[in-house]
Amino acid sequence: MAQAADGRKGRKPRLTNEPAGLDRDTLLRAYRDMLLIRRFEEKAGQLYGMGLIGGFCHLYIGQEAVVVGIQLALKPGDQVITSYRDHGHMLATGMQARGVMAELTGREGGYSRGKGGSMHMFSKEKAFFGGHGIVGAQVSLGTGLAFSNAYRSNDHVSVTYFGDGASNQGQVFESFNLAALLKLPCIYVIENNKYGMGTSVERSTASRDLSQNGSPWGIASLQVDGMDVDAVKHAADIAVAHCRAGKGPFLLEMKTYRYRGHSMSDPGRYRSREEIQKMRSERDCIEGARHKLAAFDVDEAEIKRIDDEVKRIVQDSADFAQTSPEPDPAELWTDILKEA
Amino acid sequence: MATEILMPALSPTMTEGKVSRWLKKIGDMVRAGDVIAEIETDKATMEVEAVDEGVLSAILVPDGAEGVAVNTPIAVLGGNDTAASAPVAAPRAAIAAIPAAAPAAPAAPHAAAEQDWGATSPLTVREALRDAMAAEMRADGDVFLIGEEVAQYQGAYKVSQGLLDEFGARRIIDSPITEHGFTGMAIGAAMNGLKPIVEFMTFNFAMQAIDQIINSAAKTLYMSGGQMGCPIVFRGPNGAASRVGAQHSQCYASWYAHCPGLKVVAPWSAADAKGLLRAAIRDPNPIIFLENEILYGQTFDVPTDPDFVLPIGKAKIERAGTDVTLVAFSITVGIALKAAELLAEQGISAEVINLRTLRPLDIDTIVASVKKTSRVVTLEEGWPFAGIGAEINMQIVEHCFDYLDAPPGRVHGLDVPLPYAANLEKLALPKPDWVVAAVAKLF
Numbered sequence: 001m002a003q004a005a006d007g008r009k010g011r012k013p014r015l016t017n018e019p020a021g022l023d024r025d026t027l028l029r030a031y032r033d034m035l036l037i038r039r040f041e042e043k044a045g046q047l048y049g050m051g052l053i054g055g056f057c058h059l060y061i062g063q064e065a066v067v068v069g070i071q072l073a074l075k076p077g078d079q080v081i082t083s084y085r086d087h088g089h090m091l092a093t094g095m096q097a098r099g100v101m102a103e104l105t106g107r108e109g110g111y112s113r114g115k116g117g118s119m120h121m122f123s124k125e126k127a128f129f130g131g132h133g134i135v136g137a138q139v140s141l142g143t144g145l146a147f148s149n150a151y152r153s154n155d156h157v158s159v160t161y162f163g164d165g166a167s168n169q170g171q172v173f174e175s176f177n178l179a180a181l182l183k184l185p186c187i188y189v190i191e192n193n194k195y196g197m198g199t200s201v202e203r204s205t206a207s208r209d210l211s212q213n214g215s216p217w218g219i220a221s222l223q224v225d226g227m228d229v230d231a232v233k234h235a236a237d238i239a240v241a242h243c244r245a246g247k248g249p250f251l252l253e254m255k256t257y258r259y260r261g262h263s264m265s266d267p268g269r270y271r272s273r274e275e276i277q278k279m280r281s282e283r284d285c286i287e288g289a290r291h292k293l294a295a296f297d298v299d300e301a302e303i304k305r306i307d308d309e310v311k312r313i314v315q316d317s318a319d320f321a322q323t324s325p326e327p328d329p330a331e332l333w334t335d336i337l338k339e340a
Numbered sequence: 341m342a343t344e345i346l347m348p349a350l351s352p353t354m355t356e357g358k359v360s361r362w363l364k365k366i367g368d369m370v371r372a373g374d375v376i377a378e379i380e381t382d383k384a385t386m387e388v389e390a391v392d393e394g395v396l397s398a399i400l401v402p403d404g405a406e407g408v409a410v411n412t413p414i415a416v417l418g419g420n421d422t423a424a425s426a427p428v429a430a431p432r433a434a435i436a437a438i439p440a441a442a443p444a445a446p447a448a449p450h451a452a453a454e455q456d457w458g459a460t461s462p463l464t465v466r467e468a469l470r471d472a473m474a475a476e477m478r479a480d481g482d483v484f485l486i487g488e489e490v491a492q493y494q495g496a497y498k499v500s501q502g503l504l505d506e507f508g509a510r511r512i513i514d515s516p517i518t519e520h521g522f523t524g525m526a527i528g529a530a531m532n533g534l535k536p537i538v539e540f541m542t543f544n545f546a547m548q549a550i551d552q553i554i555n556s557a558a559k560t561l562y563m564s565g566g567q568m569g570c571p572i573v574f575r576g577p578n579g580a581a582s583r584v585g586a587q588h589s590q591c592y593a594s595w596y597a598h599c600p601g602l603k604v605v606a607p608w609s610a611a612d613a614k615g616l617l618r619a620a621i622r623d624p625n626p627i628i629f630l631e632n633e634i635l636y637g638q639t640f641d642v643p644t645d646p647d648f649v650l651p652i653g654k655a656k657i658e659r660a661g662t663d664v665t666l667v668a669f670s671i672t673v674g675i676a677l678k679a680a681e682l683l684a685e686q687g688i689s690a691e692v693i694n695l696r697t698l699r700p701l702d703i704d705t706i707v708a709s710v711k712k713t714s715r716v717v718t719l720e721e722g723w724p725f726a727g728i729g730a731e732i733n734m735q736i737v738e739h740c741f742d743y744l745d746a747p748p749g750r751v752h753g754l755d756v757p758l759p760y761a762a763n764l765e766k767l768a769l770p771k772p773d774w775v776v777a778a779v780a781k782l783f
């Protein structure tokens with residue numbers, strides 16, 4: 001069993017590759033959810049290339065196991081907040097592919113009615129709190145979501161995702177202190193994909209072990225193989241149990257990898273093609289899940305059925321995103337203040 | 341079934357690009373994810389991956405072809421591709437939001453105060469900024485550059501391209517994403533006599549550090565009774581780019597111009613950029629240097645004289661006129677010049693002032709012009725409330741109220757967070773027509 005490290009006692013966390021032992025149906029669901037994100041992002045990349053999506057567009061391809069594995073450990077009403085690399089998180093929380101894609105194309109049918117774009121989508125219904133463009137800002141906000149749960153004495157947890165680059169922002173450490181001090185049910189998830197834009201973790205961060213970043217405040221933590229959905233789910237179960245039990249925040253460092261550029265305009269000179277290819281061929285989370293499914297006697301026909309379903313959802317979202325009208329010009333002036 | 345490969349959009353501001361070279365040749369089997377070509381965008385050279393599979397059956401645009409518009413077919417994938425999804429033709433509207441290049445500055449017959457620097461050569465704003473930093477770094481070993489992605493990545497917007505090679509990692513410093521921390525650190529270094537240039541990837545992120553900029557950089561000279569200066573430049577793109585949404589599209593001109601202890605510079609042309617950045621680096625005060633991403637790729641004539649520098653605090657008359665004064669800065673100078681052309685067609689002669697510096701404001705040049713024309717419209721991309729236009733027009737009222745034949749007018753970005761949708765974004769930002777309409781109200 002992986003042990004949650006308690007920084008106060010100076011215990012080192014260890015990399016948990018330990019599986020949660022997902023059953024057949026859960027693994028199938030995880031496979032489907034990861035595939036949906038992968039195919040959705042590939043389609044978004046194509047639409048960007050065609051000029052249908054503008055501005056910044058940060059794809060999640062490669063990191064799917066992180067959000068899907070954690071989501072499996074949550075219950076409805078638990079809150080999720082993340083950065084601009086947010087399409088995968090939205091799909092994982094159950095937001096509709098149509099609404100996400102139509103927001104990417106800036107249309108009326110989008111989650112923000114075209115006014116937010118790739119980086120800024122929200123769903124009250126799914127307790128998804130965005131979509132934030134300023135690196136690190138969501139960490140304080142996520143701490144506040146946890147505060148609201150503690151304040152109301154409910155047993156919900158909030159999950160706050162951020163990158164390795166973001167982990168160096170001052171407000172992240174301020175948030176850690178607050179969360180530990182107030183014993184907030186906040187799960188901090190560092191998605192360590194090795195790079196913040198073109199800067200590797202080695203070049204941005206003096207600490208070699210990001211899972212220890214909360215140790216001065218005694219924040220329990222685990223370092224996790226974020227390319228294995230089973231291991232992610234296992235670690236998430238531990239973190240969720242810890243938070244629901246009122247023991248304060250928990251930090252998960254997910255070792256993961258993004259296959260695509262930082263955004264669509266990243267020439268990618270800071271790493272080799274071989275490095276990407278190696279990750280893709282040896283560690284891919286979707287391939288990994290497919291392997292495990294074979295052990296459950298899931299046959300090709302069943303896999304094909306899922307692949308087809310996913311393809312249909314993605315194609316439908318792309319069609320919708322192109323036919324949904326542009327927002328009415330009057331939308332310019334709405335949503336600035338609420339009627340008092 | 342054959343699939344056309346279209347020229348992809350590879351950055352928010354790319355409308356066309358160059359096919360640098362093909363990495364596959366006709367007859368090659370291409371798999372999804374294979375790199376098929378290198379394409380040079382407005383910012384960088386990018387590798388293009390195939391999204392479909394098949395045999396490359398035709399190359400429609402040869403190696404080295406420049407100015408290839410986004411969505412132009414560049415090759416054909418044919419043959420054995422089973423799940424061929426024919427590419428959907430992209431509607432032009434999606435990319436039409438990108439503003440057309442600003443016109444070259446017409447001669448300014450009355451810009452007599454402007455020193456003649458002799459021969460010029462064309463330079464982009466991006467190159468001009470880099471050349472200014474390089475020149476000052478060669479001249480003064482205390483000048484250094486710090487920011488995110490400024491060194492190995494060559495600048496997020498390629499402004500610092502080549503500087504790491506020339507000056508090394510001691511002086512071109514990649515910072516972690518810690519704006520508050522590295523800004524404070526640079527200000528501390530400046531208090532001790534170094535001359536930092538702090539690049540913010542965009543000014544939106546300087547908000548993380550605005551406490552240090554105002555409370556530490558701007559006020560320390562005053563609070564120390566003049567002992568402790570802070571020679572530092574904070575620079576980076578300001579204002580809207582293209583379709584990057586509300587958190588990444590804000591004009592901070594009036595925020596910084598509000599504060600005593602700062603100088604605020606906002607260049608428009610490449611000559612402005614080069615001459616003013618050199619002056620800013622030499623200046624012993626904290627300088628906010630507001631660039632504009634959309635201008636980075638635009639080309640202007642720049643004096644070749646190695647000593648070329650422009651004075652901070654002096655505006656430039658970009659176009660002389662007699663009937664109305666248009667006061668603009670940064671990207672709105674281009675809008676004002678376009679509006680002046682439209683107005684000329686209606687028989688109205690507009691004088692266009694490029695402010696160059698917002699604080700200290702060159703009110704003398706503005707007042708002299710308004711005394712001549714008796715009408716004025718200010719331009720800015722930012723919001724109107726307590727904006728730059730509000731301040732300028734108030735000062736005009738204070739200085740030359742009696743000369744005005746009509747109330748001062750202003751053109752500004754609409755009073756809303758900038759929306760993402762292409763159509764809404766276009767509706768929210770100033771354009772030449774708005775200026776023409778504002779001028780019409782004065783007659």
Ligand SMILES: Cc1ncc(C[n+]2csc(CCOP(=O)(O)OP(=O)(O)O)c2C)c(N)n1
Pocket residue numbers: 085133134135136162163164165166167191193195196197262488517519541545548
């Ligand atoms: C405060 C702030 N500074 C800089 C940026 C520009 N920027 C956007 S993403 C990014 C890199 C972040 O890397 P990381 O936190 O590792 O997340 P990843 O993109 O890898 O998911 C930077 C520098 C920003 N959006 N906000």
Ligand SMILES: [Mg+2]
Pocket residue numbers: 163164165191192193194195196197
């Ligand atoms: Mg990262």
